[in-house]
Structures are given as structure tokens and as C-alpha cells.
Amino acid sequence: MSILRQIEKDLNSGQYTVAELTQAVLKKIAADDTNSFIESFDSSALNTAAEIDASDQTSSLIAKGMPVGIKDNMCFENHGVTCASAILDGYKSPYTSTAVQNMLDRGFVPVGRLNMDEFAMGSSNEYSIYGLVDNPWDASCVPGGSSGGSAAAVASGLVPVSLGSDTGGSIRQPASFCGVVGLKPTYGRVSRYGLIAFASSLDQIGPFAQYVEDVAILFESICGFDSNDSTSELRTDQSFVDQLKSGTLTGKRIGVPNELMSEKVATSVQDAIRKTLKTLESAGAIIDYFDFKYFDEALATYYILAPAEASSNLSRFDGVRYGHRSAKGQTLRDMIELSRQEGFGDEVKRRIILGTYVLSSGYYDAYYGKAQQVRGVVTQRYSDLLNQYDFICSPTAPTTAFKKGAHEGDPLTMYLSDLATIPVNLAGLPAISIPCGLDSNGLPIGFQMTGGWFQEQSLLQAAYELEQRLAFKPKNQFRMDPLL
Amino acid sequence: MSNIDVDSILDLSCLAITDERKKEFSGQLQKILDYMSVLNNVDQLPDPQFEWPISKDVVTREDVPKLFEHPLVEQNAPDFKSGGFSVPRII
Numbered sequence: 001m002s003i004l005r006q007i008e009k010d011l012n013s014g015q016y017t018v019a020e021l022t023q024a025v026l027k028k029i030a031a032d033d034t035n036s037f038i039e040s041f042d043s044s045a046l047n048t049a050a051e052i053d054a055s056d057q058t059s060s061l062i063a064k065g066m067p068v069g070i071k072d073n074m075c076f077e078n079h080g081v082t083c084a085s086a087i088l089d090g091y092k093s094p095y096t097s098t099a100v101q102n103m104l105d106r107g108f109v110p111v112g113r114l115n116m117d118e119f120a121m122g123s124s125n126e127y128s129i130y131g132l133v134d135n136p137w138d139a140s141c142v143p144g145g146s147s148g149g150s151a152a153a154v155a156s157g158l159v160p161v162s163l164g165s166d167t168g169g170s171i172r173q174p175a176s177f178c179g180v181v182g183l184k185p186t187y188g189r190v191s192r193y194g195l196i197a198f199a200s201s202l203d204q205i206g207p208f209a210q211y212v213e214d215v216a217i218l219f220e221s222i223c224g225f226d227s228n229d230s231t232s233e234l235r236t237d238q239s240f241v242d243q244l245k246s247g248t249l250t251g252k253r254i255g256v257p258n259e260l261m262s263e264k265v266a267t268s269v270q271d272a273i274r275k276t277l278k279t280l281e282s283a284g285a286i287i288d289y290f291d292f293k294y295f296d297e298a299l300a301t302y303y304i305l306a307p308a309e310a311s312s313n314l315s316r317f318d319g320v321r322y323g324h325r326s327a328k329g330q331t332l333r334d335m336i337e338l339s340r341q342e343g344f345g346d347e348v349k350r351r352i353i354l355g356t357y358v359l360s361s362g363y364y365d366a367y368y369g370k371a372q373q374v375r376g377v378v379t380q381r382y383s384d385l386l387n388q389y390d391f392i393c394s395p396t397a398p399t400t401a402f403k404k405g406a407h408e409g410d411p412l413t414m415y416l417s418d419l420a421t422i423p424v425n426l427a428g429l430p431a432i433s434i435p436c437g438l439d440s441n442g443l444p445i446g447f448q449m450t451g452g453w454f455q456e457q458s459l460l461q462a463a464y465e466l467e468q469r470l471a472f473k474p475k476n477q478f479r480m481d482p483l484l
Numbered sequence: 485m486s487n488i489d490v491d492s493i494l495d496l497s498c499l500a501i502t503d504e505r506k507k508e509f510s511g512q513l514q515k516i517l518d519y520m521s522v523l524n525n526v527d528q529l530p531d532p533q534f535e536w537p538i539s540k541d542v543v544t545r546e547d548v549p550k551l552f553e554h555p556l557v558e559q560n561a562p563d564f565k566s567g568g569f570s571v572p573r574i575i
Contacts, residue, residue, distance in 0.1 A: 078556070094554035188538050227545040234543055269498065296522045304520060311497065318498070321569050325562035332574045333498075341500040349501055350509055356497040372524050383534065393516030409508075412515050428538050454535040484518065 003160040003211040003478050005039055008062050008482060009093035012152040013451060017064035018109065021480055022049035025067040025111050028158050028481075034134040036143075036153040038072050040082055040112035048109050063221050064107030068155045069162040072113040073120055075194040076100050079110075083196050084128035085118045087317045087324045087343025088190060097194020097231070099205045099222040101162065114162060115149030117162045118345045119314065120170055120198045122146050123417050124407070127347040132404055136402030136475050137443055141401035142471075144174030147208070151178040155477035161209045161218045166300050169203045169397075169421025172433035175208060176396035176446025179435040181215045181463070182208045184421075186454050187428030188233035191226035199309035200231075202233070202302075202425045210474045212434065212464040216240045219456070233454070240460055247461025252282030255389035257292040260420050264295075267307075272445040273395050279469050280393070290385065298378050298423035304358050304371035305413055305426075310348075311355030317343065349401055379427040386429075386452045391462060394420050396433040420448060430456050432463045435472040454474045 015198045016024075022045050029040045036422060046069070052065045061220040070076065073083045076091035100110065117127040125133045125148025129440035133148045135141040136155040141255035143152040147164030154162050164171045166184035171452050175182025183206045190205045197203060207218035226232040256277065259269055277287050319325035319339030326342050329335025344352070385392060398419055407414040424431045436447035447466075451459035489508050490513075501509065561571040 003566050091560055094552070094556040094560070146546050182572050187539060219495065225543070227543065230542055230544055232543070233538060234541070297526050300520045300522050303516065304523075315498070319562055320571055321557075322560040323562070329572055334573050335567070335572050336498050337500040340498060344499075346505070349499060349505070350512065352497050352499055353509060354513055357489075357493050357513070360496060367520065372527060374523055374526050376534070377528055378525055379536060380530050380534045381540075397557070409512075412519060415516070426537055429538070 001211045002067055002217070003210060004062060004217050007160065011065055014482060018052045019046065019050040021065060022046055022067060022109055024480055026183065027113055032156065032158055034136060034152050034156050034159060035116055035131055036133055036149040036156060037069065037112045038084070038115050038130050038149070041079060041110055044079065045109050045111045052107060052109070057366055062217055066108050066161065067111045067159050068103060068108045069114045069150060069159045070100060070110050070219070071114055071147050071150050071164045072116050073165060073196045074100055074163065075196070076110060079113070080202055081113065081196065083119045084116045084130055085345065085348070086129050086344065087144060087340070089324060091322055093399060095194065098191035098226045100194065100226045102224060103254055106177060108221065111159060114147070114153055117146035117148065117347070119310070120146040120165055120167055120349050121310070121347050121351055123169070123173055123412070123414055125149065126404065127345055128396060129345065132283055135401045137179060138401065138441070140403055142177065142179035142404055144401060146170040148174050150208050151175050151180055151182065154178070154180045154210060155475055157478040160478040161207060161214050163205060163218070163222070164208055165205050166204055166425065167198050167306060167426050169385065169418045171208065172396045172421050172431060172446065172448060173418065175241065175433040176444065179345065179402035179444030179472070180210050181212055181434050182206065183219055183432045184424065184430060185219065185223065185456060186430040188231050189223045189235070189430070189454070191224070191229040191232045193226055193228035197260045197313040199306040201309060202306060202341045210477060212460060212467045214246060214316065215230070215243070215432070216244050216435050216460050233453065235452065237457060240457055243457060244460055247458060247465055248284070249462055249465050252285045252390045252462060253388065254285050254287050255288050255385055255392045257295070257392065257394055258289050259292055259295050260288070260394040265395050266400070266417065268439035269395045269399060269445050272439070272454065273447060276447050276466070276470065277393065278437040280466060283465065283469060288389070292381065293443070294374070294378050294381060295423065297374050297420055298426055299415065301371040301378065301426060302418070302422040303373045304353070304367050305375065307355030308359050308368055309349040311352045311359065314348070314352055316354070319343070347411070370393060375426050378423055382427040388457050390451070390458065392450040394448050396448040397418060400439045400441070400443035400445055424450050429453060432459055434463050434467055434472055437472070
């Protein structure tokens with residue numbers, strides 16, 4: 001199943017034009033009450049759509065004319081970008097990020113920017129100056145984070161695909177909570193140029209969709225080498241759609257960490273994962289269980305390294321060249337301190353303080369140095385495991401979507417919800433979350449598959465085949481409504 | 485992490501927060517730092533022969549200075565005068 005292919009078919013048969021499609025999507029966004037979108041790009045989207053309609057229609061690019069939403073941390077020239085933070089309120093980007101440019105070159109039509117946790121720091125989308133986002137399955141629950149708007153917009157059927165970013169699980173966890181597919185690519189696959197940095201050694205842009213095939217189409221459109229990002233990888237394997245349906249699960253070795261099938265994970269989630277593992281087994285995969293050994297240590301490592309990098313990256317927000325400037329500061333120092341106090345939210349401040357602390361003299365070796373050591377150990381552990389297994393599979397998150405406000409005032413509990421996703425970022429591996437069932441409250445459960453470095457092709461093939469067997473029913477499938 | 489520690493870290497961070505937040509953050513950060521002690525469970529070092537499979541070949545480009553004259557540079561600036569960013573007095 002592919003929504004993008006259905007739209008392509010409709011466009012090619014003349015059922016509607018790109019302009020009509022774009023107009024319909026913009027109307028849906030305007031009428032939406034989930035708060036997924038921060039802003040719609042009405043003018044530029046309609047102009048782009050008109051240009052596509054007026055251009056050569058014989059192009060074989062499937063992406064041509066497809067509406068897409070982008071997370072509010074990716075630069076798009078002459079458009080607002082704020083990272084859902086008051087410190088960037090009113091800021092417009094003077095350049096376009098490589099991922100967005102690659103999408104534009106393929107013919108995608110960006111229709112708006114999507115809500116998120118401030119500076120991508122959060123797991124619930126509750127830390128946004130634009131307010132909470134409703135989970136489309138249950139409005140009293142969070143959509144996950146930090147790419148909560150990106151996941152909810154796809155799950156609501158507002159857009160067929162969207163872009164998010166994943167530093168510690170920010171694509172996979174909201175994909176799990178909202179019952180959609182989310183891919184975190186190998187570090188270096190997608191250029192980070194123009195992605196407003198949170199933790200540079202961990203950040204990676206990736207796609208959301210309701211089906212694996214659409215994730216593959218968007219992923220293929222955004223990846224590739226970029227000289228503007230020194231961590232961008234020069235790869236020859238950049239075609240993921242053509243071979244998507246030629247994989248097989250038969251004989252694939254699947255490793256499952258015992259720790260993520262224990263009391264750390266809700267029983268309903270464990271049950272759904274066991275059922276999915278049986279599906280894999282019936283398809284010919286070989287299931288094996290192992291002790292990963294380092295989940296708690298990986299979580300601690302992440303919450304040292306990510307804030308440390310963030311404290312450095314966010315030092316650029318000083319009210320001098322762009323962003324919010326306090327009217328109260330009489331001296332330069334006062335102005336910078338007060339601008340940051342007024343502009344940053346509590347979670348960002350907490351992480352800046354934590355990051356500065358672990359990098360400060362006297363604590364650097366005990367925290368930052370030790371965390372770098374453990375990161376190496378975790379990465380090496382993955383390397384050993386991926387010599388034994390084709391994929392490592394687990395729940396994406398220990399629970400289904402939790403209630404809004406459930407972790408208020410308790411950041412550590414919130415951090416623990418990233419237990420299953422964080423180690424993957426430390427090692428820079430690719431991983432995908434696909435919906436595999438519902439709990440007793442009717443909330444979706446995500447199944448995480450992690451592959452070897454740059455093995456997105458086999459990862460997408462396996463996820464595609466599993467998706468066909470699971471036949472998960474999306475909540476609100478995107479459709480072009482002629483009445484809109 | 486005591487209140488005094490928070491003050492010194494705030495100074496390093498060029499960040500100001502209210503006294504109420506200082507108290508709240510101190511407790512939360514202490515809890516987080518206590519959790520970090522699990523790192524002491526790991527006494528092994530990564531094998532020095534092990535090579536991270538990504539970013540092995542960093543491709544660099546020539547570092548050429550570029551003029552950044554987009555009209556939004558001025559529009560985004562909180563205070564822009566005579567072609568430069570204006571700030572309060574330093575001393």
C-alpha cells in the first residue's frame with residue numbers, strides 16, 4: 001500500500017491537479033484541531049503547485065506534486081522556523097536546508113511547518129511555545145516527541161508524509177505513539193545542513209508516513225552526500241524504492257534484547273511484540289534472545305552527551321544577530337542572559353545547565369569523558385550483535401502514549417521513556433518503527449527494527465514484508481476529498 | 485548539585501533563571517545526576533582496534549569566506565545599524 005502512488009495515479013489520470021490537491025491539503029490543515037501544524041505555507045505551496053501543473057507532466061518522479069509537512073527545525077528560505085521556541089519567534093530563514101532542497105528538487109510541495117518539543121528536547125511535544133498536540137488516537141494523550149507534530153499530522157491524514165528529526169528517538173517514539181511508520185536513517189545518510197542543531201553527533205533527519213513504501217520514497221528523496229555537512233557520507237547505494245518488494249524474511253536472524261521484554265516494558269506492549277515476533281517466525285525468520293547489558297548506561301550516556309552538545313550549540317542564541325532580545329538588559333552581558341532567560345523554556349534551560357555542568361572543570365572526566373567511553377562500548381556491542389543478527393527488534397517505547405501532564409515536573413521519568421531508542425542513536429545505526437497492534441485502550445504499539453550501518457535497503461525490505469503480514473489499519477488514512 | 489553550584493553553572497551558561505526555578509531545577513538535576521552513577525557499572529574500555537563504521541572518511545571542502553547579504557539577515561536582527569549588529573555597551 002502506498003498513498004503517494006495512489007496520488008500519483010490520480011494526478012496522472014487527471015482526477016485532480018497538483019494545485020487542487022495542495023488547496024485541499026491547506027484547507028484540511030486550516031480546519032484541523034490537533035495543533036500539529038504551526039503554520040501553513042499557503043502562498044509558496046500554491047505557487048509551487050501551479051508551477052508543477054504548468055510544467056512538463058511526463059516526469060517519472062513519483063514525488064512530483066506530493067504535499068509534505070516539515071518539522072519546525074528545518075530551514076526553508078523565506079519561511080519561518082522557530083524550533084517551537086520563543087527565542088526564534090518571528091525568525092525567517094535566509095537559506096534552505098539540504099534535505100528540504102532535495103525534496104523540492106524531486107517535486108515535493110512543502111505545505112507547512114510542524115509542531116515539536118522546543119529545540120527537539122522532549123518526548124511528548126509538551127515543551128512547545130505553540131502548545132500541546134493531540135494524539136489522533138486519543139486527544140487526552142500526547143503524540144510523543146520531539147517530532148510530535150510530524151507524527152500526528154500523518155496519523156490524522158492531514159498530509160501523506162512528513163519530515164522529522166531523531167536525536168534520541170524523536171522520530172520513532174512519536175511514530176509508535178501515533179501508529180505510523182518512522183525511519184531514523186544511519187548517521188551521515190541525510191545532510192544536517194540547515195537542520196537547527198540540538199546534539200550534532202546524534203541528530204538525523206528522517207521521514208514519517210502511514211506505510212513503509214511512502215517512507216522509502218521520501219527517504220530516497222532526501223538522502224545523499226552534501227559537502228555542506230562534513231559528517232555526510234559519500235555513498236553509492238541511494239536507491240531504496242525499486243528493490244523494496246524484493247526482500248525476504250526467510251532465514252533472517254532476529255535478535256531480541258531480553259531487557260526490553262521485561263518489567264521495564266508494559267505487559268500490553270510485550271504481548272504485541274511477542275505476537276509480532278511470531279509473525280516474523282512464521283515468515284521464516286529465526287528469533288533469538290540476548291542480554292544487551294547497557295540500556296540504563298546508554299540512557300545515562302545520552303543524557304550527558306546530548307545536553308553537553310546542546311549547551312554548546314545553543315550558545316549562538318544570544319539576542320545579538322537574530323532571535324529574541326530582552327528589552328531589559330543595560331549591558332551586553334545582561335542583555336544576553338536575560339534574552340536567554342526570556343527566550344528559552346524550562347526543559348531547554350535544564351539541559352543547558354546539565355550540559356554546561358558535565359563539561360565544566362572538575363566534572364568533565366567523571367561525566368563527559370566517561371560517557372564517551374561508554375558510547376564506544378555500546379557501539380562496539382552493537383557491532384558484535386549485528387555480526388550475529390540481521391536485525392535487532394524490540395518495542396519502540398516501553399509504553400503506549402501517556403496522558404498529557406503525566407510526567408510534569410519529573411524530567412527523569414520522561415527521559416526513561418526513551419530507553420529503547422537512545423542506544424541506536426549513540427551507535428548511529430538506522431532503525432524503523434512500524435505499528436504492530438493496539439493496547440486495551442485502543443492506543444497503537446510500535447515495533448522497532450534496527451539494522452546494520454547503511455543497511456536501510458534490507459531494513460526497509462524487511463519492514464515492508466512485515467507490514468504486509470501485520471496489516472495494521474491506520475486511524476485516518478490520507479485521502480483527497482473532492483468536496484474540500 | 486547545590487544552589488551555589490547552579491549559580492556558577494548559570495554564569496558559565498550566560499543564563500539567568502528565577503530563584504524559584506533554581507530551587508526546582510536543583511532537585512531535578514540532582515536526581516538526574518544520581519542516575520548517571522550507573523555509568524560506573526561499565527569498567528571496560530572500547531577495543532582500540534574497533535573502528536566506528538561511519539564518518540571514517542570525512543570529506544571536507546575548501547573554506548572560502550562568503551558574504552551573506554540576504555535581506556533577511558537585517559530583518560532578523562534585533563537591532564541593525566549601519567550595516568552591523570548593534571548591541572548594548574560592553575563596559
